Amino acid sequence: MIRAVKGTRDLLPPSTSVWNHVEAVARQVFSSYCYQEIRTPIFEETQLFARGVGEETDIVTKEMYTFEDRDGSSLTLRPENTASVIRAFIEHRLDQRPGVQKLYYMGPMFRRERPQKGRYRQFFQIGAEAIGSESPAIDAEVIEMVLEILGRAGLSGYQALINSVGCADCRPLFIARLREELKDKAHALCGDCQRRAASNPLRVLDCKVEADQPIIETLPSILDYLCERCRPHFAAVRQYLDDRSIPYEVKPRLVRGLDYYMRTTFEVVHGSLGAQNSVLGGGRYDGLAESLGSKIPSPGIGFSIGEDRLVMAVEEGFPARGPDLYVAPLGEPALRHAAVLARDLRRQGFSVEMAVEGKLKRSLELANKLGARFALIVGDNEMESGVYALKDMASGDQSNVNRAGITERIGN
Numbered sequence: 020m021i022r023a024v025k026g027t028r029d030l031l032p033p034s035t036s037v038w039n040h041v042e043a044v045a046r047q048v049f050s051s052y053c054y055q056e057i058r059t060p061i062f063e064e065t066q067l068f069a070r071g072v073g074e075e076t077d078i079v080t081k082e083m084y085t086f087e088d089r090d091g092s093s094l095t096l097r098p099e100n101t102a103s104v105i106r107a108f109i110e111h112r113l114d115q116r117p118g119v120q121k122l123y124y125m126g127p128m129f130r131r132e133r134p135q136k137g138r139y140r141q142f143f144q145i146g147a148e149a150i151g152s153e154s155p156a157i158d159a160e161v162i163e164m165v166l167e168i169l170g171r172a173g174l175s176g177y178q179a180l181i182n183s184v185g186c187a188d189c190r191p192l193f194i195a196r197l198r199e200e201l202k203d204k205a206h207a208l209c210g211d212c213q214r215r216a217a218s219n220p221l222r223v224l225d226c227k228v229e230a231d232q233p234i235i236e237t238l239p240s241i242l243d244y245l246c247e248r249c250r251p252h253f254a255a256v257r258q259y260l261d262d263r264s265i266p267y268e269v270k271p272r273l274v275r276g277l278d279y280y281m282r283t284t285f286e287v288v289h290g291s292l293g294a295q296n297s298v299l300g301g302g303r304y305d306g307l308a309e310s311l312g313s314k315i316p317s318p319g320i321g322f323s324i325g326e327d328r329l330v331m332a333v334e335e336g337f338p339a340r341g342p343d344l345y346v347a348p349l350g351e352p353a354l355r356h357a358a359v360l361a362r363d364l365r366r367q368g369f370s371v372e373m374a375v376e377g378k379l380k381r382s383l384e385l386a387n388k389l390g391a392r393f394a395l396i397v398g399d400n401e402m403e404s405g406v407y408a409l410k411d412m413a414s415g416d417q418s419n420v421n422r423a424g425i426t427e428r429i430g431n
């Protein structure tokens with residue numbers, strides 16, 4: 020038997036209805052904030068991600084699906100979508116369009132991570148990018164928008180974390196200080212941290228290993244190192260969030276895994292997801308467009324929601340929904356009559372399932388298993404009189420209704 024590849028999975032009904040719900044909610048919210056969809060290819064030239072995500076990141080060094088194409092060029096399945104969106108932004112000169120470019124995307128990403136709960140090698144992200152302004156007002160609006168998506172999707176009990184990771188002027192000073200501190204402390208940390216202490220000390224702050232936490236707590240805070248441009252920027256982001264009564268926690272250790280972030284970074288965590296409790300992450304990436312070849316400074320900010328995890332978190336409270344109506348015809352003439360009736364009700368917007376074979380008893384059992392709200396029996400008498408037996412599946416009550424009565428009853 021051929022099975023799905025390790026780390027991938029099939030999304031099946033009824034779970035897919037939760038996916039559809041989350042995506043529909045996201046599209047609604049994006050539209051109300053004037054974001055429009057962008058769809059970029061699933062694979063790109065490898066160097067886009069090497070440059071855009073960062074040569075030193077775990078994603079690029081360990082997790083990418085890279086392959087040689089038949090002409091010898093190196094291609095990679097996208098491990099995230101921001102680099103692709105920025106590439107498209109530059110390639111199609113979207114900077115020439117009026118206003119801040121507000122783009123959203125949803126789709127599969129690919130990383131060869133160790134499979135664990137809520138982590139897949141093909142996983143789905145819903146994300147957005149606002150490109151063309153460095154104003155902290157955009158940062159606050161983006162954070163507000165993403166929380167709006169989570170709330171409307173049905174997530175509650177989440178917590179928003181924010182931080183500033185400084186800029187090219189102030190961050191190096193902090194990193195130098197961190198490196199200094201880690202000289203004495205790194206030996207007591209986990210293997211990854213010991214490696215990062217030399218290569219990418221910021222990432223030490225990100226370590227999730229329990230035993231490392233007491234030591235990491237003693238490391239300096241980047242917020243004490245922000246320059247005179249970054250400090251007011253972060254203060255303004257916080258002010259704008261306060262104006263909206265959006266609760267958040269400032270978390271100086273929130274540095275995020277990708278090299279391109281600067282200034283505002285944010286994350287949303289949710290208790291039900293365990294150690295991998297992050298539902299989404301995002302941040303500002305002024306300078307990314309220039310590093311990918313843009314001649315015009317194009318500061319931006321974005322986020323991506325881990326859709327797999329969001330679905331997992333909201334799925335439990337999600338009501339299973341069967342058909343509005345199950346039509347059970349008795350015999351061939353009734354089937355032909357019922358088919359027309361079913362089509363008309365479907366056109367009215369109802370979900371209607373119809374038995375195409377089998378006895379009435381079996382049909383009603385099936386209607387029950389499918390979770391239909393109502394069942395309608397159509398036989399010779401019903402066709403002749405135009406009065407049908409409509410059964411409320413929850414209560415078991417049966418009533419006689421005419422054609423208009425069907426719409427009225429199931430429409431409530």
Ligand SMILES: [Zn+2]
Binds near residue numbers: 185186245246250
């Ligand atoms: Zn700065």
Ligand SMILES: [Zn+2]
Binds near residue numbers: 208210211212
């Ligand atoms: Zn560690």
